[in-house]
Amino acid sequence: MDEGPLVDLGRLTRTSATPLYRQLYERLRASILAGHLPPGTRLPSTRALQAELGVGRNTVADAFSQLLAEGYLETRKGSGTYVARTIPDDLVTLRGASERGRSPHRRRPLSERGRVIVAAPSMPDLEWRKRRPFYPGVPAYELLPIDTWRRLMARHWRRPSAGVLGYGAPVGYEPLRHAIAQHLTAVRGVSCDPGQVIVVAGSQQALDLAARVLLDAGDAAWIEDPAFPGARAALSGAGARLVPVRIDDDGIDVAEGERLASDARLAYVSPSHQYPLGKTMSVARRLELLRWAEAHGAWIVEDDYDSEFRYRGRVLPALKGLDEHGWVIYVGTFSKVLFPSLRLGYMVVPDDLVDAFAAARALSDRHPPTAEQAVLADFITDGHFLRHIRRMRLVYAERQAVLLEHVGKRLGGLLEVEADEAGMHVIGRLPQGADDVALSLACAGRGVSAPPLSHYYMGEPAQPGFVLGYTGYDEPAINWGVRMMGHALAP
Numbered sequence: 001m002d003e004g005p006l007v008d009l010g011r012l013t014r015t016s017a018t019p020l021y022r023q024l025y026e027r028l029r030a031s032i033l034a035g036h037l038p039p040g041t042r043l044p045s046t047r048a049l050q051a052e053l054g055v056g057r058n059t060v061a062d063a064f065s066q067l068l069a070e071g072y073l074e075t076r077k078g079s080g081t082y083v084a085r086t087i088p089d090d091l092v093t094l095r096g097a098s099e100r101g102r103s104p105h106r107r108r109p110l111s112e113r114g115r116v117i118v119a120a121p122s123m124p125d126l127e128w129r130k131r132r133p134f135y136p137g138v139p140a141y142e143l144l145p146i147d148t149w150r151r152l153m154a155r156h157w158r159r160p161s162a163g164v165l166g167y168g169a170p171v172g173y174e175p176l177r178h179a180i181a182q183h184l185t186a187v188r189g190v191s192c193d194p195g196q197v198i199v200v201a202g203s204q205q206a207l208d209l210a211a212r213v214l215l216d217a218g219d220a221a222w223i224e225d226p227a228f229p230g231a232r233a234a235l236s237g238a239g240a241r242l243v244p245v246r247i248d249d250d251g252i253d254v255a256e257g258e259r260l261a262s263d264a265r266l267a268y269v270s271p272s273h274q275y276p277l278g279k280t281m282s283v284a285r286r287l288e289l290l291r292w293a294e295a296h297g298a299w300i301v302e303d304d305y306d307s308e309f310r311y312r313g314r315v316l317p318a319l320k321g322l323d324e325h326g327w328v329i330y331v332g333t334f335s336k337v338l339f340p341s342l343r344l345g346y347m348v349v350p351d352d353l354v355d356a357f358a359a360a361r362a363l364s365d366r367h368p369p370t371a372e373q374a375v376l377a378d379f380i381t382d383g384h385f386l387r388h389i390r391r392m393r394l395v396y397a398e399r400q401a402v403l404l405e406h407v408g409k410r411l412g413g414l415l416e417v418e419a420d421e422a423g424m425h426v427i428g429r430l431p432q433g434a435d436d437v438a439l440s441l442a443c444a445g446r447g448v449s450a451p452p453l454s455h456y457y458m459g460e461p462a463q464p465g466f467v468l469g470y471t472g473y474d475e476p477a478i479n480w481g482v483r484m485m486g487h488a489l490a491p
């Protein structure tokens with residue numbers, strides 16, 4: 001029997017608060033439970049698994065001994081470690097109540113598609129995801145115009161119509177589609193018809209729909225490197241072959257993309273404010289990208305996630321504004337301007353794709369919640385939305401300046417942060433050779449979120465660093481966070 005991987009265990013996450021051995025234990029256990037590792041399967045040796053996963057020998061040995069102790073694995077003298085022939089009792093109780101009365105035979109494993117989804121690099125519940133300085137992408141919740149929101153909510157709930165209470169359209173609530181189309185035309189240079197706007201459950205759903213509707217398993221898809229991990233997850237969850245393409249000062253390096261996979265079916269980009277490096281894609285590069293898409297019949301997914309927040313410099317309209325022939329799927333979200341649990345975002349798609357996207361959306365959750373959409377439509381058309389954005393721009397510019405000032409004063413030589421003209425986070429650069437994952441964990445130990453830059457890369461990062469959000473934290477919180485970071489970086 002060869003010692004190759006029996007199931008794709010994915011990459012263990014060093015930044016997680018969960019120890020590596022525990023992660024491995026959980027993945028093996030889940031694979032046994034899901035039937036990917038049927039009873040009697042021989043496992044690779046600890047040495048082979050150690051090399052495969054790039055972890056220490058103890059990590060594998062500890063995971064194995066836990067699984068042995070719980071009865072998931074058994075050893076046979078001289079021939080190695082096997083999945084136990086009988087599953088332990090607690091499994092029976094775990095499956096218990098909901099499965100009582102079902103056939104006693106072993107469950108079928110997940111579908112191929114299910115397995116691809118599970119294996120996609122997820123957005124794990126890392127320690128630094130908690131809301132505390134400097135977890136990125138967090139709006140200033142305390143400054144939301146909650147009274148206005150409540151008043152608009154009450155307006156729709158006072159005597160809710162059948163339209164608010166009944167089933168809605170998969171593409172979204174008509175007045176909201178109009179409000180979004182008007183807003184995008186006025187503010188982002190995206191002149192679109194409301195009929196092209198699809199209201200989605202945040203941009204994550206837009207990325208998932210785009211990947212599922214436009215890609216076949218095995219299709220190559222360019223992804224910025226570094227990139228938003230949720231985009232990687234959506235594309236690989238759809239079975240795409242990810243082609244990481246480097247970012248330079250002008251944005252995604254189209255020439256490199258063409259060298260690596262000119263026949264890719266899709267490119268994921270964040271041209272207004274590259275996530276996470278913050279570069280703005282130059283006009284020349286935008287045109288080059290559009291030319292490539294046109295020449296190869298490829299789609300461009302434009303993630304315009306935080307374009308509302310530009311503090312200095314010229315505002316470039318969205319790439320979609322240059323798209324004369326309908327290659328660009330434009331994606332935006334209300335998570336950053338308002339709040340993420342609202343779960344409302346939008347996509348603008350070419351006319352002839354609207355029905356396909358509507359069908360895919362309807363399959364999973366029919367349509368977005370109507371009352372929230374109605375409130376948001378009023379919030380935009382009554383002018384509260386633009387007013388809130390204008391107000392937040394001033395607050396966020398100030399918060400960025402405060403972060404830079406405190407880092408400059410306290411962390412000289414340890415961390416370098418450059419001002420950014422836009423967005424909700426800055427990059428903190430660590431000295432060459434520093435281990436940003438270990439330092440991120442040290443920050444987490446001091447109560448500070450400092451996601452390691454290397455986590456956003458598929459390839460080798462140019463420099464170690466942190467992605468530091470500042471928008472959700474006031475001056476005392478920033479001051480405290482920087483002090484704690486100082487203790488973590490120079491203990």
Ligand SMILES: Cc1ncc(COP(=O)(O)O)c(C=O)c1O
Binds near residue numbers: 137303305340
């Ligand atoms: C670049 C980028 N795109 C998309 C999203 C997804 O946001 P949501 O699904 O909440 O709209 C995020 C959230 O962090 C992001 O940073």
